[in-house]
Amino acid sequence: MRLSFTLNGGSVETDVAPGATLMELLRGLGAVSVKDGCARGDCGSCAVLLDGRAVTACLLFAGQVEGLRITTAEGLADEVGLHPLQQALLEAGGVQCGFCTPGILMAAADLLEREPEPTEAQVRVGLAGNLCRCTGYVKIVEAVQDAAAMMASATPVAEGEEVGHG
Amino acid sequence: MSVTQIQQYDRPSSVDAAWQLLQQGDGAAQLLGGGTDLVVRCPPEVTALVDLSDAGLRYVESTTDGGLRLGAMSTFTDLLEHPAVVTHTTGVLGEMLAQVGSVLHRNSATIGGHVVRSRLSDVLPVLLALDVTLLLYDGTERELGIGEYLDGGLGPHVVVEIRIPPRVEGSAAAFTRFARTAFDHALVNGCCRVDVRDGVITAARVVVGESSAVGRRVPPVEEVLVGASLTPETIDTAVAATRRAVDLHGDWIASAEYRQHLAGVVTERCLRTVAERLPGGGA
Numbered sequence A: 001m002r003l004s005f006t007l008n009g010g011s012v013e014t015d016v017a018p019g020a021t022l023m024e025l026l027r028g029l030g031a032v033s034v035k036d037g038c039a040r041g042d043c044g045s046c047a048v049l050l051d052g053r054a055v056t057a058c059l060l061f062a063g064q065v066e067g068l069r070i071t072t073a074e075g076l077a078d079e080v081g082l083h084p085l086q087q088a089l090l091e092a093g094g095v096q097c098g099f100c101t102p103g104i105l106m107a108a109a110d111l112l113e114r115e116p117e118p119t120e121a122q123v124r125v126g127l128a129g130n131l132c133r134c135t136g137y138v139k140i141v142e143a144v145q146d147a148a149a150m151m152a153s154a155t156p157v158a159e160g161e162e163v164g165h166g
Numbered sequence B: 001m002s003v004t005q006i007q008q009y010d011r012p013s014s015v016d017a018a019w020q021l022l023q024q025g026d027g028a029a030q031l032l033g034g035g036t037d038l039v040v041r042c043p044p045e046v047t048a049l050v051d052l053s054d055a056g057l058r059y060v061e062s063t064t065d066g067g068l069r070l071g072a073m074s075t076f077t078d079l080l081e082h083p084a085v086v087t088h089t090t091g092v093l094g095e096m097l098a099q100v101g102s103v104l105h106r107n108s109a110t111i112g113g114h115v116v117r118s119r120l121s122d123v124l125p126v127l128l129a130l131d132v133t134l135l136l137y138d139g140t141e142r143e144l145g146i147g148e149y150l151d152g153g154l155g156p157h158v159v160v161e162i163r164i165p166p167r168v169e170g171s172a173a174a175f176t177r178f179a180r181t182a183f184d185h186a187l188v189n190g191c192c193r194v195d196v197r198d199g200v201i202t203a204a205r206v207v208v209g210e211s212s213a214v215g216r217r218v219p220p221v222e223e224v225l226v227g228a229s230l231t232p233e234t235i236d237t238a239v240a241a242t243r244r245a246v247d248l249h250g251d252w253i254a255s256a257e258y259r260q261h262l263a264g265v266v267t268e269r270c271l272r273t274v275a276e277r278l279p280g281g282g283a
């Protein structure tokens, strides 16, 4: 079937099998930051933003995104540099094998959009659907709070602008 | 992973159009809500999906009498972000919704899909305790109590709306769940609501649920409560009555004895919280 949507700010029109998941569609389009972890919504490594809300791409049929706006980790950095969340994860040592990192980035991006100055408890709730099997969560949680601080001190992003570090 | 047998995918723009598509092919078509259940549990005979995204079912409305109408395609996040939903009957819906899965899951899962799925649920005990009704469509509209709905035996239908009655004056409710970790399915969960007039309980709902089964009201405990005041002694009696009345199963996660014990704990915690939430802090 024919499907059109926005991926990381660009229009996409593509054919897709009616039973394909969003994860398969996105990986097929080259967005390989969308990791195939558990394929049943338990690990969060396939999280993407769908109209600004973080969802597990493995538990959506591709057809559900018709007309909607998708952001993957590929869409976070821009030509200027990394998104503050990416920068903060690097600096805090919140990345080891990196498999869970894209999903964590997207869940954290959703959180910071709604809660620009999250408490530690709010970060932990925001990341409750993302599993990391390497680092433990302390550095990841710290990094999200560091990123919030970085974003607070940066120039405000214009309303309606794509997620990016601006 | 792809659900490979799916050949057709439609996004009808009305409930009636969805119903027409659902009837095609004798069980080959299945309605699609958020997809969190269907993607991993699509029956092999299903070859067509009827996506309800465009059917106008994503809304939350307050009625003039203080009730709520939740469109079946409202996600748990939609509900958690709606002030009238999270504050209804002393905040019991907000308390429960915040404990369902993770943000990732609450952003996709719909209340309609959840009700139809009817298993492993933290949501249904609260809907049962609030005497919720469902608006269904199967060619014509009809309204059915949630308890009757869960008894099953219905033919194909679209769940259109979940209707939450207005809060009964002098009522309070509480939900609690008991799981090994926050993200596990509850071993036992429960919800209690009591309506109090002049210090006396005029109506009570006590619901106990367990993983793999759907919550059920426990009438013997409700009978203990009605006519009494919600004192610590009444709560003790209700806890003992719960353990006598429920018959929970054992499996590799927890023995039947343990679940039976937890059922009492759940009733006790809910009723204690209810007592605190009653106008004036209860008895």
Ligand SMILES: Cc1cc2nc3c(=O)[nH]c(=O)nc-3n(C[C@H](O)[C@H](O)[C@H](O)COP(=O)(O)OP(=O)(O)OC[C@H]3O[C@@H](n4cnc5c(N)ncnc54)[C@H](O)[C@@H]3O)c2cc1C
Pocket: A040, A041, A042, A059, B030, B031, B032, B033, B034, B035, B036, B037, B038, B039, B052, B072, B073, B099, B100, B101, B102, B105, B108, B109, B110, B111, B112, B113, B114, B115, B116, B117, B120, B121, B122, B123, B157, B158, B159, B160, B183, B184, B185
């Ligand atoms: C990772 C994960 C964690 C979870 N954690 C919890 C938890 O902690 N507590 C809890 O209670 N639940 C939990 N759940 C269950 C979850 O809440 C349900 O999967 C979800 O609510 C189903 O809704 P959906 O919209 O995704 O349904 P779908 O997958 O879209 O549909 C489910 C069923 O309902 C039918 N259907 C959908 N909408 C309608 C409609 N309007 N009318 C008629 N039929 C319809 C479909 O045909 C299908 O049979 C969890 C699920 C996952 C995947």
